[in-house]
Amino acid sequence: MAFLKIKYNNTMKNKIYILLVFTMMGFKNEGQIKPYNFNADSLWNQYDSYKEKTITNRFIKHTDVVRLIDKHIKKDNFKNEILGNSVEGRSINHLFIGKGKIKVMFWSQMHGDESTATMALFDLFNFLDSKDKNDTFRNYILDNLELHFIPMLNPDGAEIWKRRNALGIDINRDAVALVSPESNILKNIAQRLKPDFGFNLHDQSTLYSVGHNKEPATISFLAPAFDYEQTENKVRKNAIQLIANLNSHLQNYIPGKVARYNDEFEPRAFGDNFQSWGISTILIESGGYKEDIEKQYIRKINFYTLLQALETICDKSYQKEKTEDYFKIKINSKFNYDLVIRNIGIIKNGITYKTAIGINQEQVLNNDSKSVSYKGTIAEIGDMNYNFGYVDKDVNGMEYAAPKIKLMPQNEWNNLTLTDEFNLIKQGFLFAKLTDKDDPNATKGLLQLTESETISTNNPEFKKAANFILLENNKPKYAVINGFFIDLSKEPKVSNNIISN
Numbered sequence: 001m002a003f004l005k006i007k008y009n010n011t012m013k014n015k016i017y018i019l020l021v022f023t024m025m026g027f028k029n030e031g032q033i034k035p036y037n038f039n040a041d042s043l044w045n046q047y048d049s050y051k052e053k054t055i056t057n058r059f060i061k062h063t064d065v066v067r068l069i070d071k072h073i074k075k076d077n078f079k080n081e082i083l084g085n086s087v088e089g090r091s092i093n094h095l096f097i098g099k100g101k102i103k104v105m106f107w108s109q110m111h112g113d114e115s116t117a118t119m120a121l122f123d124l125f126n127f128l129d130s131k132d133k134n135d136t137f138r139n140y141i142l143d144n145l146e147l148h149f150i151p152m153l154n155p156d157g158a159e160i161w162k163r164r165n166a167l168g169i170d171i172n173r174d175a176v177a178l179v180s181p182e183s184n185i186l187k188n189i190a191q192r193l194k195p196d197f198g199f200n201l202h203d204q205s206t207l208y209s210v211g212h213n214k215e216p217a218t219i220s221f222l223a224p225a226f227d228y229e230q231t232e233n234k235v236r237k238n239a240i241q242l243i244a245n246l247n248s249h250l251q252n253y254i255p256g257k258v259a260r261y262n263d264e265f266e267p268r269a270f271g272d273n274f275q276s277w278g279i280s281t282i283l284i285e286s287g288g289y290k291e292d293i294e295k296q297y298i299r300k301i302n303f304y305t306l307l308q309a310l311e312t313i314c315d316k317s318y319q320k321e322k323t324e325d326y327f328k329i330k331i332n333s334k335f336n337y338d339l340v341i342r343n344i345g346i347i348k349n350g351i352t353y354k355t356a357i358g359i360n361q362e363q364v365l366n367n368d369s370k371s372v373s374y375k376g377t378i379a380e381i382g383d384m385n386y387n388f389g390y391v392d393k394d395v396n397g398m399e400y401a402a403p404k405i406k407l408m409p410q411n412e413w414n415n416l417t418l419t420d421e422f423n424l425i426k427q428g429f430l431f432a433k434l435t436d437k438d439d440p441n442a443t444k445g446l447l448q449l450t451e452s453e454t455i456s457t458n459n460p461e462f463k464k465a466a467n468f469i470l471l472e473n474n475k476p477k478y479a480v481i482n483g484f485f486i487d488l489s490k491e492p493k494v495s496n497n498i499i500s501n
Contacts, residue, residue, distance in 0.1 A: 051303075065093065102313060103196050104195060108201040109158055112164070117201030137311075144313075173269060200284070212386065215257050222285075235278055243260075246309060282309070336389065338390055340358050343394055360379045395478065400469075401469040402455045403430035403468055405433050416447070421447050432449055
């Protein structure tokens with residue numbers, strides 16, 4: 001490469017320096033010179049322009065995927081191939097676009113209840129399928145890369161919001177045995193395409209933290225090992241360097257919330273096997289973020305991360321990263337709870353003591369398979385000085401009190417307003433018992449029906465339901481209702497089975 005610097009004379013208004021870059025014999029432009037002014041922040045701020053508006057929650061189904069694929073196929077930029085069918089006969093689709101020499105392959109939702117990346121892929125498809133002020137950047141990607149997507153590998157699991165497929169097999173532990181049709185489909189296309197990079201897109205528990213601190217592991221990365229010794233060859237090194245690059249960018253948006261997944265070798269897993277097949281593989285796990293139960297903010301983070309990865313692969317800037325920066329990313333650990341209450345006073349067997357209670361909100365799939373209800377359970381009682389809560393409350397000076405049960409006829413129950421319920425809760429009632437008839441379908445926003453007239457215990461119990469009152473000077477100050485913390489000085493809100501102030 002040669003450089004020519006031309007300096008204009010001082011009679012000009014401004015001194016202008018022009019750097020001419022041209023190729024010499026034997027040099028090929030491999031993407032290092034960007035024909036655009038890329039601004040990650042501008043794309044971050046433009047996300048809503050590309051967000052797929054018809055996807056509003058996590059419970060995307062195969063019919064949604066097919067409908068959205070059809071939309072893109074009609075625009076004639078993406079091509080679609082049906083790779084085969086799931087156990088129950090649902091199509092597994094392969095979308096592809098781009099004409100570059102570098103092949104990149106993405107697959108999502110091999111676990112049916114892990115859909116964050118699937119949502120983000122359709123946002124990414126909208127970006128790649130658009131024509132707007134970002135055309136130069138878009139064309140740069142599509143000229144340099146050949147992109148391949150499998151946006152829902154386990155449609156049967158997605159249909160009923162289950163991790164495993166219809167055979168009850170974890171597809172991500174079937175890379176060698178290849179019992180499932182979905183597993184065979186993924187291996188076959190990988191061996192046919194021989195991509196340079198593979199992105200294995202998952203969700204993990206929202207309770208993972210970044211190392212031993214309170215920050216949730218919103219995104220966790222892994223460059224999977226391909227042997228027990230965790231050897232670092234060129235293929236794995238590419239993945240390690242790319243992750244180091246992505247982490248540095250994500251710190252601008254979720255500082256301190258990026259973790260590294262445990263890289264212990266798993267010989268049955270697809271990521272580990274992809275790495276051994278010569279495909280630089282990056283695992284992305286979407287975890288938790290405060291007040292983002294439907295993972296819509298994490299969806300945006302996924303969109304940005306994948307776009308940043310494409311840009312970085314194009315210009316090969318990941319090659320400048322130090323591998324040690326990847327290993328500096330803290331391992332994700334399970335130190336978080338949905339709710340932690342500290343210094344709560346408890347009286348039991350004549351003993352008065354203070355302790356902490358950790359509560360998790362288990363998600364229970366509703367009959368429509370498109371929404372969940374929450375079941376708050378006491379997951380820990382004791383020393384929680386090394387644990388953290390998404391909601392973390394110190395209630396020093398307050399005492400635990402068992403909830404009371406309100407007896408009432410069905411007619412009174414039917415006519416209760418949310419304000420009526422709240423007034424009862426401020427008196428210590430969290431349950432109601434119908435005195436004349438019992439309708440199992442009768443539900444309210446706050447109070448819960450029970451068949452009993454008395455509470456079985458006056459003390460918190462491990463692995464039991466999280467429903468209790470916190471007293472200050474013998475008066476209810478706070479309530480924990482089905483695992484949600486409620487300030488009784490503020491009228492609560494109920495939305496999508498979530499209780500909040």
